[in-house]
Amino acid sequence: MTKPNPTLHPLTPDEQRFAKMLKALGNPLRFQIVQILAEKQVCITGEIVEFTTLAQSTVSQHLKVLREAGLVEGEVDGPATCYCLNAANIRWLKERIGGWLAGCCEPDTEAVIKNVKKKRSCC
Amino acid sequence: MTKPNPTLHPLTPDEQRFAKMLKALGNPLRFQIVQILAEKQVCITGEIVEFTTLAQSTVSQHLKVLREAGLVEGEVDGPATCYCLNAANIRWLKERIGGWLAGCCEPDTEAVIKNVKKKRSCC
C-alpha cells in the first residue's frame, strides 16, 4: 500500500536530516562501521570489509548509506577509497539530540505527567 | 539472502539497545509520535491516530515498536491506552549518544586525521 505522505505534517528538512542519520545508525553493521572509523580514524573500504563476514559489494552499499546520511566521508586515493567520519556532521547530530525534546525528559517530569493525567482524568 | 550474523563481532547488549532506539526513531512517523508526546506529555492512541493520515492499526503497530525500543510507555486506562514518553530511557539515550565516539569528533580532530592519513601514506 504505502501512502505517499504518511504524516499530516511532514518533517522539516532539519528533522529529515536528523531522522536519516538515526536510521542509518540503526543498522547493526553501519553502527559498527562508524565505531570502527571512530577508533581507526581512517580506513579504506577493504579494511572495513575485513571486519565483517559480508561481501565487498554489500559493505560498499552500506558505506553509501552512511555517506548519504552525512556520517562518513570517502576520498578517492588511487584505486582505493579512504573513509573517515564526518566530524562536523556527527557533532551536529550529537548537539541535535542533546537539545531534542528539551524539558520533556528531566528527572522531575514524572510529577508533571501525573498532573496532566489527572487533569485529563486519564490513566 | 541475509546471513544470520552479519558482523564478526556482534553488538553488545548495550549497543543493541542503543541501535534499536535509533532505528525506531529513524522512521518519520515514529519520530513524529515521539515529538507529539514530548509536547502533549500524554496522549491516548486515538489522539495520535488523528495526527496522521494512517489507519489505526498502523499507528498501533508503530507504537508497539516504540514501546519495544523503550521510548514510550503505554498504560491501559479503561478501554483506551494512555501513552507517554519513557523519560528515563530517553535520558539514557541522550547521555549515551553524548558520550559516544568520545574524542573522535572534536573540532581539532581534522588535524589528527590528516596525520593518520600521512602516516598511512593514504589520501
Next chain:
DNA sequence: TTGCTATATCGTAAAATTACGATATAGAAG
C-alpha cells in the same frame, strides 16, 4: 597498450518493514 587492484554499481532474490482491513479483546455503560 595490457593487466592488476580496489571499489562502485547493476541486477536480482530473500527478508524485513510498512500499510491496510478485518477480527479479537477488554473495559465501561446500559
Next chain:
DNA sequence: CTTCTATATCGTAATTTTACGATATAGCAA
C-alpha cells in the same frame, strides 16, 4: 448479559532493505 468504544493483533499485500555475484570503472604498473 448485551452493547459500545478503544485498542491490539491477525492475515496479507506492496514497498523497502539487505545481501549476493557479476560487471563496470578508475588508477597504477609493467
